[in-house]
Amino acid sequence: VIGKRLDERVGVAILGSTGSVGTATLRVLARHRDRFRVVALTAYGNEALLREQVAVERPAFVGIVSDGVTCDDGWQTGTDCLIAAATRDDVDIVVNAVVGAAGLRATIAALRCGKRVALANKESLVVGGKLVLAARDEGGGEIVPVDSEHSAILQCLHGRPVSEVRRVILTASGGPFRGWEQGRLDTVTVEDALRHPTWQMGRKISIDSATLANKALEVIEAHYLFGLPYDAIDVVVHPQSLVHSFVEFVDGSVIAQIGAPSMELPILYALTHPERLLDEGMPRFNPVAMSPMTYEAVAEGQGEFPALGLGVAAGRMGGAAPAVFNAANEQAVALFLDRRISFVQIADAIRSALDALADRMGDTLEDLFATDAAARRYVRERFAS
Ligand code: MG
Numbered sequence: 001v002i003g004k005r006l007d008e009r010v011g012v013a014i015l016g017s018t019g020s021v022g023t024a025t026l027r028v029l030a031r032h033r034d035r036f037r038v039v040a041l042t043a044y045g046n047e048a049l050l051r052e053q054v055a056v057e058r059p060a061f062v063g064i065v066s067d068g069v070t071c072d073d074g075w076q077t078g079t080d081c082l083i084a085a086a087t088r089d090d091v092d093i094v095v096n097a098v099v100g101a102a103g104l105r106a107t108i109a110a111l112r113c114g115k116r117v118a119l120a121n122k123e124s125l126v127v128g129g130k131l132v133l134a135a136r137d138e139g140g141g142e143i144v145p146v147d148s149e150h151s152a153i154l155q156c157l158h159g160r161p162v163s164e165v166r167r168v169i170l171t172a173s174g175g176p177f178r179g180w181e182q183g184r185l186d187t188v189t190v191e192d193a194l195r196h197p198t199w200q201m202g203r204k205i206s207i208d209s210a211t212l213a214n215k216a217l218e219v220i221e222a223h224y225l226f227g228l229p230y231d232a233i234d235v236v237v238h239p240q241s242l243v244h245s246f247v248e249f250v251d252g253s254v255i256a257q258i259g260a261p262s263m264e265l266p267i268l269y270a271l272t273h274p275e276r277l278l279d280e281g282m283p284r285f286n287p288v289a290m291s292p293m294t295y296e297a298v299a300e301g302q303g304e305f306p307a308l309g310l311g312v313a314a315g316r317m318g319g320a321a322p323a324v325f326n327a328a329n330e331q332a333v334a335l336f337l338d339r340r341i342s343f344v345q346i347a348d349a350i351r352s353a354l355d356a357l358a359d360r361m362g363d364t365l366e367d368l369f370a371t372d373a374a375a376r377r378y379v380r381e382r383f384a385s
Helices: 020-030 047-057 080-086 101-112 123-139 148-157 190-194 203-211 213-226 264-272 306-317 321-337 343-357 365-383
Strands: 010-015 036-043 061-064 093-096 116-119 142-145 165-172 233-237 243-249 254-258
Touching: 010 020, 010 080, 020 036, 020 047, 020 093, 020 264, 036 047, 036 080, 047 061, 061 080, 080 093, 080 101, 093 101, 093 264, 101 116, 101 123, 101 142, 101 321, 101 365, 116 264, 123 142, 123 213, 123 321, 123 365, 142 148, 142 213, 142 264, 148 165, 148 213, 148 243, 148 254, 148 264, 165 213, 190 203, 190 321, 203 213, 203 321, 203 343, 213 233, 213 306, 213 321, 213 343, 306 321, 306 343, 321 343, 321 365, 343 365
Parallel strands: 010 036, 010 093, 036 061, 093 116, 116 142, 165 233
Antiparallel strands: 165 243, 243 254
16 A cells, blocks of 8 residues: 555544543553554643643644644644644544534544544534535545444444334433423522533533533434434433433334443444454443433423423524534533523523524535524623623
């Protein structure tokens, strides 16, 4: 092969290396140095942790997105560092663990270059689903989900065509406010909302899990990843987060994927799919200790989790609507974390932005980014106090 590298190990770029998924990826890779090598790392702004990671991994490329970091180490700065890292010749797999719509361009660029994208940035598919799939088909790249629910579905499908699937059932922990009355949610603090019962995650996704906006993003993600109609994607609350999703086949058989709630498992699978690699460091499953496993209907009809219904409706609407949903949610969550809006106002902001902007054009990347900016502006102007 022309240009074949001397080092036969699989080259990995991690976009968002200092976040929750990024650091979990580095822990997984540290157990498999014979198979993988880290060739590129990028972070948003956590320069201190990035510097520590660089000292250990010695990647060929380092990028930091946030302005205001002055680097004399040859690091690339600014948002373009994501694309530079994702498209390098020595990169085989791009772990996209960027938070939010900011990850979309890098996903598209990597797929156009024929890379495998281990996708933790679900917003890439939510905002630009059609464009992402087109980039994959053009460039010969591959999307393997890191999201635990979608990794579960991929593993349950085991290569079977979607025509054999009756429906998938995504599991949701229900977040810290499962079973709360609407009135009680008015008093929720940032600290309450960040206290996720089963998963250790970053701030943005922890809030999304509390509102169930995360599950709406995941329904849209499943629609694009597996080519499933929205009627064939259900959600059930499973507070223990041990079953990561179910696939119900047309013959009535149901296959579930089960494991401890650790992101290391879907990360490793995204790196090795369809193979499996011996990993003694992975948390083990103990059915007795992990009993019982229970399930509940989602209470979205009772007004507890309106963000789920709003997001799925946006997904069904298509066009720019999912981008409006995502951007309004990102902006509202940022305002909530800054203590400038209340928890229940997150869904209010999403609903209002969708009413105003959901029928915008969404055919091109430029349309989608313009819509993204408009939705953020809309939420800031009407809701920020
Ligand atoms: Mg998930």
